[in-house]
Structure formats: C-alpha cells, structure tokens
Amino acid sequence: MKVTVVGAGNVGATCANVLAHNEVANEIVLLDIKEGVAEGKALDMWETSPVNLYDSRITGSTNDYSKTAGSEVVVITSGIPRKPGMSRDDLIATNAGIVKSVTENVIKHSPDAKIIIVSNPLDVMCYTAFLTAKIDKSRVMGMAGVLDTARYRSFIAMELNVSPKDIQALLMGGHGDTMVPLPRYTTVGGIPLTELMAQDKIDAIIERTKFGGGEIVKLLGTSAWYAPGAAAAQMVEAIVKDQKRVLPVCSWLTGEYGQKDIYLGVPVILGKNGIEKILEVDLNDAEKELMNGSADAVRNVMGILKDLNVL
Numbered sequence: 643m644k645v646t647v648v649g650a651g652n653v654g655a656t657c658a659n660v661l662a663h664n665e666v667a668n669e670i671v672l673l674d675i676k677e678g679v680a681e682g683k684a685l686d687m688w689e690t691s692p693v694n695l696y697d698s699r700i701t702g703s704t705n706d707y708s709k710t711a712g713s714e715v716v717v718i719t720s721g722i723p724r725k726p727g728m729s730r731d732d733l734i735a736t737n738a739g740i741v742k743s744v745t746e747n748v749i750k751h752s753p754d755a756k757i758i759i760v761s762n763p764l765d766v767m768c769y770t771a772f773l774t775a776k777i778d779k780s781r782v783m784g785m786a787g788v789l790d791t792a793r794y795r796s797f798i799a800m801e802l803n804v805s806p807k808d809i810q811a812l813l814m815g816g817h818g819d820t821m822v823p824l825p826r827y828t829t830v831g832g833i834p835l836t837e838l839m840a841q842d843k844i845d846a847i848i849e850r851t852k853f854g855g856g857e858i859v860k861l862l863g864t865s866a867w868y869a870p871g872a873a874a875a876q877m878v879e880a881i882v883k884d885q886k887r888v889l890p891v892c893s894w895l896t897g898e899y900g901q902k903d904i905y906l907g908v909p910v911i912l913g914k915n916g917i918e919k920i921l922e923v924d925l926n927d928a929e930k931e932l933m934n935g936s937a938d939a940v941r942n943v944m945g946i947l948k949d950l951n952v953l
C-alpha cells in the first residue's frame with residue numbers, strides 16, 4: 643500500500659511523518675521539486691523508526707514521479723504559503739500552475755489514486771485538480787474542514803477545560819474567513835455545546851476559528867503545519883483503512899446544500915473509494931445564508947482562476 647505526499651515543505655513533511663509514525667501505509671513517498679529536500683527529510687524520518695518503533699518505509703524523490711507509481715492516495719501540499727498581511731486567495735496565481743502540473747504528473751503515474759489537496763486557496767485548488775485529473779469527483783477532495791474543526795474543538799476544550807477527545811463538531815463551507823462553524827451540531831460528551839457555553843463565548847470561539855489560520859501566520863510569519871499535516875494524515879488513514887469516517891471534506895457539489903459546480907466543505911463518509919457519500923443535514927435559515935455567502939466567496943476566487951487562463 644503506497645501513499646505519496648507531494649511537497650516536502652512544512653505541511654507535507656509533517657503529514658508524511660504522521661503517516662509513518664502511525665503506520666498508515668507501509669510505503670510512503672515524499673516528493674519535492676527542490677533537489678535533495680524530499681530525500682533528506684525522508685531519510686531523517688526513517689532514522690526515527692528504531693526510536694519510534696514503526697516500519698513504514700519512507701523514501702524521497704526529487705521530481706521523479708515514477709517513484710510514486712501506483713499510489714493509492716496522493717496528498718498535494720506543493721505551493722507557496724502565505725505571509726502576514728496576505729490572504730489565502732493571494733496565492734492563486736502561483737499555486738494554480740503548481741497544482742495543475744503536479745496533478746498531471748500524479749494521475750499519469752497513479753491513475754487510480756484518491757487525491758487530497760492541501761495547497762491554498764484550498765477550494766479553488768481542488769477545482770483546479772479536478773479539472774486537470776478528469777477523474778470521478780469522489781476521488782478529488784480537499785483538506786480544510788478537518789483542520790478548521792480541530793481548531794474549533796481545541797478552542798472549546800480550552801474554554802470548558804475538558805478533553806478535546808470528547809468534543810464532536812461540524813463546520814462547513816469554504817476554507818476562508820467565511821467558513822461556517824455550526825454550534826447547533828457541536829456536542830461535548832454528547833451534551834449540546836449550547837447547554838454548556840454562553841452565546842457570547844460561542845461567538846468568540848467561532849470568530850477565532852474563522853481566523854485561526856491567520857492567527858498562526860501572524861505568530862510564525864508563515865502558515866501552520868502541525869495541525870494541517872495531522873489533519874491530512876487522518877483523511878489518508880480513513881481512505882487507506884476504509885474506515886468510513888464522517889469528516890468535513892472539501893467536495894465537488896452537484897446540488898447538495900443548494901450548491902452546484904463548486905468545491906465546498908461538507909460532511910462526508912470517507913472510505914476506500916474516497917468520498918463515498920455526502921451527508922446532507924438540515925440547516926436553518928441563518929446557517930443557509932452563511933453557507934451561501936461562503937459559496938459566493940469561493941465563486942469569486944473561481945472567477946480569478948478563470949481570468950488567469952491556467953487551465
């Protein structure tokens with residue numbers, strides 16, 4: 643069972659490390675365009691195997707996609723991250739070309755792969771990969787909701803001083819400041835969040851979640867990698883082990899939630915076939931309005947992509 647991670651930078655290397663450490667796949671290939679970087683990081687990771695007690699084989703490759711051939715899942719993290727003062731959308735001109743060329747290479751060598759996009763702006767990079775790969779929508783998806791929900795759940799855990807393990811939550815929409823956390827679908831050990839936390843505290847956590855990526859960018863001067871890398875690895879695990887996990891995944895919509903021909907985050911069942919089912923939950927009027935606003939924001943960025951003439 644082979645998994646490839648393209649981009650051996652902060653997120654890609656972290657993702658590969660989590661995959662190896664958790665023995666999600668027995669073969670992990672890390673690929674980057676920068677000479678020697680993927681090989682060096684892969685070797686460094688492999689040298690932790692006797693200490694961390696795993697035997698997943700990790701190898702690196704400088705842009706040689708033949709080494710990725712036959713991968714079951716490919717995670718694409720290649721592309722530039724934002725710096726303070728930038729929005730994710732500012733990355734589109736550079737990252738669209740990168741995601742397109744990487745996807746072409748990936749699909750040439752692993753025609754049956756499930757592809758998980760991480761590069762930003764996430765929803766539109768999924769769209770770029772989907773148009774390029776020309777494979778079923780169930781096999782091209784994006785990682786954002788797992789990360790955004792993790793942030794939301796971690797902030798709730800801090801506020802209530804409870805274990806993050808006991809917090810279940812749903813967050814939908816695009817991976818931008820218009821994302822839609824859903825407190826009505828958030829529980830703490832089975833208890834609705836709304837029974838445990840005052841509305842003003844919930845509102846503050848929602849705001850912090852929406853700008854969670856920016857909070858890290860401000861602190862680090864570049865974007866996050868530990869939580870994003872782990873979140874992508876969780877999606878890989880769900881597919882490789884056919885876990886049928888219910889996770890928020892950036893998916894191609896064909897009418898669900900009143901949205902069509904757009905990538906947006908929605909709850910899905912994730913298993914060996916990729917996105918096996920999109921789950922449609924009831925949204926009230928206010929939630930629908932937020933979801934529609936998020937879709938509008940993603941459509942604006944799709945317009946920028948069109949003007950770039952990359953595809």
Ligand SMILES: NC(=O)c1ccc[n+]([C@@H]2O[C@H](COP(=O)([O-])OP(=O)(O)OC[C@H]3O[C@@H](n4cnc5c(N)ncnc54)[C@H](O)[C@@H]3O)[C@@H](O)[C@H]2O)c1
Binds near residue numbers: 652679737
């Ligand atoms: N979806 C999310 O939730 C999420 C979270 C974090 C980061 N991101 C995005 O992920 C991307 C990567 O972030 P990072 O922090 O790892 O950046 P990084 O700069 O640390 O790593 C990116 C890597 O991509 C490589 N690369 C560039 N072009 C390539 C190509 N054509 N082929 C192969 N490799 C290539 C670079 O050499 C670099 O090593 C950014 O676009 C960032 O915005 C998304």
Ligand SMILES: O=C(O)C[C@H](O)C(=O)O
Binds near residue numbers: 730789856858
């Ligand atoms: O914020 C970013 O630019 C990276 C990523 O999308 C994140 O949410 O951490």
